[in-house]
Amino acid sequence: MKKSIQIISLCSVLMACGGGGGSSDKDPIIDPPVVKKTKEQAMAELLTSQAEHYIIPAYRGLLEQSTQFEQASANFCSLSTPTQDDLESLRGAWFSLSQDWQYSRAIKMGPVSEEFRHFRLQYWPDNNNAVSRGVASLLASAEINQFTVASLQDGAQGIPALEYLLYFENNGALLLSGDEREKRCLAVMAIAANVHDIIADVVQLWTEGSDPFFASFTQGSGDYTTQQAVLEDFVTNWFELIEVISDNKINHVLGFEAPGRINDAEQNLSQTSLNNIKQNFKGIEAAYYVGTHYGFDNYLNEIHEGHQVGTKIDQSFIDINAQLNALNAPLEQLVNTDQGRAQLVALVNTIRDFRDLMSSEFVQLTGLNPNFNSNDGD
């Protein structure tokens, strides 16, 4: 998107400058000197741009979706005889919330990474059935409210617990009728309120108070020693997410053969795991380009003259998006067909190529070194 806007503005400049011809009595037009930013100025602009135009809007959008889901759950639970359509409407609100969370996944730093907020919002991978056990504990509690939720283990607290209640156990039918309905409705509302509170805390810690994380992030202060350290932390989280997508979200689910490990897919109950991956890449792309604002692409070109690398990264995003858009069934179904599996294997390879491009040429050119030893497991 940013590219096309740049081309349009360049075209309009050319037309204004050279379109008429013939007139020789005007002063020759001299291009103003190009003032390049210093590396420090560019880093400062990049970080401010990230915070103002990707991170904080992403969190504010997520907060808004959590408010809407809270409202939707209250509306649903106030119905005396809810229908399947009512349940679908509630599921739609949950899906929007989940999608906005996935869009923000590239920001695993600052407030969201403190006090286990990330785990509380989404406990995944769930290797020990923490979500089902957590929901069972909540339903067995004497009082079901947001404070009970906040006191339980992380599996009970977030978006997967909501998915479990909306989709599992007779496909969510227990929310429509029966003796359990009221208790389950209370659980949905309580988790919704807890999710809202966590996200509200994240937004507040980024933007408000005497020492908002916005300041540390943009200035390279607080726990950071330099702005470069902030960018390196940011890039490390990208890389980690890209690996999680290729290894955990796709490759692990593929397994060695059909039908794959469907139960390990991120949102297998709602069959929305593929949507999550699409949102993750939307988030990574937003973090890279920052819309029309100063992004990593600008930084790469202005400070490091990395047009060739930039073009390769542009192409990688195009390729990944094209492959993602060509997947016309849920991940949980694709892993069970030969064609689907072949498409997913190709996608994993493209994502790994992208990861290699970023961790080699991008890193080499920018000198932004992601953390190297934190996740190697040796």
Place this chain on the structure above:
Amino acid sequence: MAISMKEVSRRQFCRSAITLPMLAATGLNLTGCANLSATRFVSGATDATQQDYLVVFNDSGELLHQVALANRAHDIVAIDKQHVVAVSRRPFTQLFVVNIESGECVKQITAQSGFHFYGHAAVDTKRNQLITTENEIVTGRGKLVFRNLITWLIDDVVDSGGIGPHQCALLNSKDVLVVANGGILTHPKERRKKLNLTTMKPNLSYFELASKRLIEQVTPPHFQLSLRHFAISDTDQVIIGAQYQGYHRDTLPLIYSHQLGEKLQPLKAPAEFWQQMQHYTASVSIDNGAGIVGVSSPRGGVIGYWQLANRTLITSQKFTDCAGITFSKEGFMLTNGKGQLKYFVANLQQPLMAQQGLKLRFDNHLIAVG
């Protein structure tokens, strides 16, 4: 090699100067002093193009050699003052014998078919053999593989006492090999996926070298505390670091002390410090003179130092993406994943040398030779 009087004077000056407690406060940069020792530091490293190396540098942080390797190396062991062996990380299958004087890779050994290395080895000088920890892929069982240091042929293969054997080293006073079995099952086809997190059984095993018999095995207090890296003191106190694979909110000690025949005991630190380490320790090294052990935690970006005698945390340093730590004759050298080095001599507050500019990412281990 003859040393001139001028050099001796400088060396004497430097050695006396760095013992002054006030030096740290002055902030003086004594790089001239730091360059005196003949100690060379050796580590695995990778550059931004993903080329892997064995690198040799001195205590001024000057890169002496950068030897290209076919894959990423993890730990290094010295065979003598001139030669080291770089051991591939899992799931790679190469050992690289490098002459650190000339900077040449003089030999490359491939693991036997169906095996891969775990990144660690020990040298048994008494029997002139190299002992590596390896994975027998088809069974997933950990193995100790004994190779003759002259012929490089395999003499023997025995069970390591567990799954996922990692660091191994010899005790000083007994003819005994210590092995940390991390307990985590992996398979090359599953990349770095951990396949048995709910059933893992890590342990610290002791083998009598003459018979290759398992003589003692201790287990950590939690079955998901993967014991991986350790250092052995002059008195054979084994200080071992763990990587915790359990619930992310748990707070457990990550470092333990063990002496053959005794109980495993945790090192002491406030809960906040263990939380800062984020369930992950990497490299362990001991200063026997001062009775201090240093342990790096790359995830936490922190290095902790404990007094060996009472197992008490004495200080810590922040160092982003920290990796290797080793004690040379004079101080603790630290590396990180961003090409930085720090050398702490005589005090742990102010590095005598800090090198920022190496375009390398150091791997998790580092040794001092010479």
